[in-house]
Amino acid sequence: MLVVEDSPLYSAEFFATGDPWSYLAQLRREAPVSLHRRADGYEFYALTKHADVHAAYVDHTRLSSAYGTMVDGSYLPRKDSASGRMLIVADQPEHAAIKKPVKAGGFNRTMLARIGETVRRNIRTALDGLAVGDRVDFSRVVAPALPMGVLEVLFGIGATDAGHLLERTRTMIGYRDAAYVGGSSLDSLVDAQLEVLDFIEELIDDRIASGADDDMIGMLAQLVASGAMSRDVALLNGLNVAVGGNETTPHTASLVVTTIDAERDQWRGVVDGRVGADVATQEFLRWTSTNSYVQRLSVADFEVGGQVIPEGSFVTLWNMSANRDEDVFERPDEFVVDRRDNKQIAFGAGMHRCIGAPVATLEVQTFVEELAEWDRAFEVVAPPRRLYSNFMLGLTELQVEVVKAKALVA
């Protein structure tokens, strides 16, 4: 098996300034299962093929989520206090017990419909505020409009509070990126996390007092009130949904804009109505692969891709690589706006598959629809600045000029 010392997969800088796509394509061809080491002793296996990534996602018994799903500082597998109490780091049976109420309270049909309306309203407001000739940083001025409505509905809060919450979670995920935080980054991380927890706790207390259960936080609050869920579990999962919801789709939206700018002929198909926004959305999700990988720990020997990964190893599942696998996608390295039967795996698979996938898809599709209808368009006017992260693929700065729609797709 290929062993890579000082692997670039550890390097946030490589993802911000290098070409991780090519590196992963080479691994896919030459060493689909490989081992990556860092000087301090941390090591992980990397799965790059779609079939292997999928197999790992659905093997909940051999691969555990409880030791963290991000490659992190500590190289000794260690659970932390959220393990088993927060969706993303819970194994069975705890996972199912938490997922049921979160899904019922936050991700049911009624919620989805309300989220859809609110997101569309917010996107329209953001776009309507822009005139031909304006130059703005899309990642700051428009992109936050996507998750904003989700927070408003799930947490039952106004746009101002939703904006504050967005800023704090942004600091939590992007804390290594100087564009997001000033001063000492770890300090900002813990302060931001506590602020979010404080805020969610206040909301829970309000809902317990009022008895309202008509949104996700209300539903969790009533479970706390009845003793069916501990306060800690409610808090941790409120945090999980807030972070999962906020730190993903704005990046997807920014990359949708750069993709449209680079693929104007294909975009014309969506504008003309020849390509459905739903079909285009699936390809945008594949192409952008906002969450690049997730991590597991093998709690038994795990056979994959003709190799055996020994018990007690970190294993990383590279969504961004699986989404360019030549065995699954024709012309994998091309954006194909009307790609049929799209097997993109941007949301993962199995029991941890993104609980927000329907919401995220709705956000992105609504954005695509509103852009296609708009009589204006975004033209990228400066090289975008990529996020310093190997975990989230996104932009921290995207300078665009608002032009007439006809100027982009003549």
Next chain:
Amino acid sequence: MSDITTKMIIDCVREVARRDVSGDTDIFTAGVDSLAVLRCRALLKKWTGVKVPGHVFFGGRTPEGIVDLIGADNAGR
């Protein structure tokens, strides 16, 4: 912020994490986590009216270290 004492930190750790620690115990090694810090912070606010930023817990690590950091943060303002 200087009214927060080492004893108060020790008391709140006992209350929220049910752990007896001394002035120089690393509270995180003793089992305090983010949620316990959240509760501890709420208690200190109740006792003194002051909301201590989260990072002084993680930076200070021991009750004495935390109090020192609170003092330093204060002096810097």
